[in-house]
Amino acid sequence: MRRGLWIGALLLGAVAAWGVGQRTAQAPAASGASAPPAAREIVRPARDSGRDARSLPAEAWTTLARIRAGGPFPYHQDGGVFENRERRLPQKPRGYYHEYTVDTPGSPDRGARRIVSGGNPPAEFFYTDDHYRSFRRIEAGTAP
Numbered sequence: 001m002r003r004g005l006w007i008g009a010l011l012l013g014a015v016a017a018w019g020v021g022q023r024t025a026q027a028p029a030a031s032g033a034s035a036p037p038a039a040r041e042i043v044r045p046a047r048d049s050g051r052d053a054r055s056l057p058a059e060a061w062t063t064l065a066r067i068r069a070g071g072p073f074p075y076h077q078d079g080g081v082f083e084n085r086e087r088r089l090p091q092k093p094r095g096y097y098h099e100y101t102v103d104t105p106g107s108p109d110r111g112a113r114r115i116v117s118g119g120n121p122p123a124e125f126f127y128t129d130d131h132y133r134s135f136r137r138i139e140a141g142t143a144p
Helices: 002-026 058-069
Strands: 097-101 114-118 124-128 136-138
Touching: 058 097, 058 114, 058 124
Parallel strands: none
Antiparallel strands: 097 114, 114 124, 124 136
């Protein structure tokens, strides 16, 4: 019995150490700026620049249009407060950020893609396709 507990504890420790290593490898180094580098990456959509316009999926533009129109939204969680627990976005008071689902074709659930808006009315937008591990700032101009 003791051997089984020892092996279980060893495996648990190894998994925890691996997870910390993964998180450290993905976390950007502090640069002294107010937001992590991932949050400062800018996507500049423009009609005359197909490369920039294609950097977001078409479903993200649909979600941005819904946000601007005030809905309707396909999921009851859309518009809920995003608490920024991961601290990947600039620090703001609770209630500043709200999250919205970006449809993922073929996904049996909401998927990992979201747009997080900041402000009321929304003044800034961030896109994540990995369920809040990283964000890109969206300069939400005209959709391509």
